[in-house]
Amino acid sequence: MSLRLLLAALLSMQVMAENNSTIDKTELLGDDGKPLKVKERDGYMPNIITPEYAKSGIYGGLGLGANSFNAKSATISNNINMLTLSLLAGYNINEYLATESRASISIAHDNSINYDNIAIYLKPQYSIDNSFTLYSLLGFGKMSGKSALTDATKASKTSLQLGFGANYTLPNNFKIFADYTFLGKDGKAKYKNNPASIKSGSFTSGITYDF
Numbered sequence: 001m002s003l004r005l006l007l008a009a010l011l012s013m014q015v016m017a018e019n020n021s022t023i024d025k026t027e028l029l030g031d032d033g034k035p036l037k038v039k040e041r042d043g044y045m046p047n048i049i050t051p052e053y054a055k056s057g058i059y060g061g062l063g064l065g066a067n068s069f070n071a072k073s074a075t076i077s078n079n080i081n082m083l084t085l086s087l088l089a090g091y092n093i094n095e096y097l098a099t100e101s102r103a104s105i106s107i108a109h110d111n112s113i114n115y116d117n118i119a120i121y122l123k124p125q126y127s128i129d130n131s132f133t134l135y136s137l138l139g140f141g142k143m144s145g146k147s148a149l150t151d152a153t154k155a156s157k158t159s160l161q162l163g164f165g166a167n168y169t170l171p172n173n174f175k176i177f178a179d180y181t182f183l184g185k186d187g188k189a190k191y192k193n194n195p196a197s198i199k200s201g202s203f204t205s206g207i208t209y210d211f
Helices: 002-020
Strands: 037-039 047-049 058-073 077-092 097-109 113-127 132-147 154-169 174-191 194-210
Touching: 058 097, 058 113, 058 174, 077 113, 077 194, 097 132, 113 154, 113 194, 132 174, 132 194, 154 194
Parallel strands: none
Antiparallel strands: 037 047, 058 077, 058 194, 077 097, 097 113, 113 132, 132 154, 154 174, 174 194
């Protein structure tokens, strides 16, 4: 009699183990009612892959820019080109809007002019598909440039800055981006010791990471 009880207990334990290892495949829904993607993982808890539309969080990145520094005076018109390095930090508020700050400095330039720009933007964005997103940059910043050794050329302006661009999603939360931004115009600048109007714009490309 005791042997029968032991066999029945073992059979009951096996059935319970099989039931516990079964994954509930009930579809999971996000806050907006859309289904979340679920990836089964070796019979244990499902690994939920958050889709792009549901992401909201901090990101950061690096960019290289080709910057133009256009100077015009009564007797001179010159376009100065330089290479800039940018640090980016932003926050995705939702799938349509983010905020982003950028700080840029020149790392190679014409005419020995040191350049920098710091700005903060609102970033409206729209995803064409799961990988490709268009965006614009609307904000304020301060651009400044100065001759490395003298004050022969000098410009500094805090103003509205506008841009547009696109990014492409890579695996593991990385994205590559490219954009153009108008960085401002100083109508009371100085170029080669002459009164001048100086405006600046930058084409920037780089990579970001979503934390």
